[in-house]
Amino acid sequence: MSVDKRKTIFDKLLGSDIKAELLIFFHRNPSFSGSLNDLASKINKPIEEVEKAVEDFVKLGLLNEVKHYYFDPEADKELQNLVLEDLTKEESKSTFELIKDVEKTNIEVLDKLLPDGFPPSGLILILSDPAAGKDILSIQILCTKIAVGRKGLFITLDKFPDEIRDFMLEFGFNSSVFEKENKLVFIDCYSPQVGIKSKEKYSEDPLNFPNLSILISRVLKELNSPIVVFDSLSTLLQKGGVRSSLEFLRSLTGKIKESKALCFVTLNRRAFHPAILAASEEIVDGVIEMKVEETEGKVENYIRVFKMMRRRHSSSWLPYIIDVEKGLLPKT
Incomplete structure (x- = not known):
């Protein structure tokens, strides 16, 4: 096409x-x-x-x-x-850059799908069924990267930052240690939605796209090439309108690349028409898909990398389990 x-x-x-x-x-x-x-x-x-x-x-x-x-x-x-076939063809035609230094994701289930690891910068969409563990995966990625020396930024639209901190503690990650050293920063976009004054250093109404964009640019510059989690695009699409939200996503992608950051954006794939999902997929540099299937009374989780620019990846579905202490693990 x-x-x-x-x-x-x-x-x-x-x-x-x-x-x-x-x-x-x-x-x-x-x-x-x-x-x-x-x-x-x-x-x-x-x-x-x-x-x-x-x-x-x-x-x-x-x-x-x-x-x-x-x-x-x-x-x-x-x-x-028609749209999905075209996106797949475009991805298969893309050429991979020569990778000299391969940095593993250090997350076993992703290492099996991404032998070359993540690209050093870009925006990756985590497209997930409800209850498939997208929150766990995004936190797992963030904490793993911060632990090996990269700074982190968490932009939360769906939960209070303290809920995220408690979630991190369940995985043995004490965020306060890194926050004191300015190695982890939160932007609270949830408190303004529920009418509560935020206690965070950074806070903004997510529907005020210009102000949110300016704030993200400022924090990206302060942190110097951080790992970013934006949770979630679903909230923007539902509350801010599809066209405006997709334009914001396009702008965010540019800011992420300019600052040499690596950003993971979560999206509920069951909540929107496939055309909206396809439009989102076309904007980003990579897509990780997570789904839940029930067969013969058993619930199974599957993950794949549908798209990852300039990186070898497996688009075959890989079964996984969710461990409350270790996160996502390949099913053995």
Whole structure:
């Protein structure tokens, strides 16, 4: 698929926040059938704006128009496959840089998937099912890197920083030691959301994109090439709008590369339409996927590296277990 054709598809799918909201609505209600008034009422938007978005969806074949609009899951799957197939082809064509110094991740389950380790800088998306352990993995990565000398930054949108500190302690990592030496810094974006004054040195409303962007740039400069965790993009997409959040993600990717940092951004892959996930995947440098499957009454966890620029990686699903003290481990 050409770049222009892919851009046309993305524009028709995600060209406005209303389109994104419609996609999320249909993703959660695939059997919906109703009038334009019904749709506008469901997402609480002006009917004139909804009509413009619906017209593009009809042209794509995503909606079938009679007297009512109803979602076509088969057309949706075809569009998903088209976008994902194209992303996979692009990744397979990419060339790997000559790697002289391979730095292992020091996390066994990831070392099996990334023989060359992480790139020195870039933005990596952790795309995960609920309860698959994305919080554990992101903290595991951060603590492991800080322990060997790299500084860390945790931008939390979903929990109080003290909850993260307690979580780290469960893995035997005492954050206070590193915070005193300015080797670990928190940006509290959760307290402003719940109306509580933050006790952290750095705090910002995550929906104030300009101020948050300025604060992140300042802290990145102070820490000098840190490991960063941004938890989570899901909150931005749900509260700040899809288009604005994706633009913020694109801007963050640039800031991370400029500062030679390595950032891990978490995202719940079950909460959003695949087109939104694909748009996020296209922006970032790497994608780690985590899924939960239930077969014959047993719940199994799987992980793979779907994309990692300039690094060899395995896109095959690897089973793993979650150890409350050691984190993610390969299933033996």
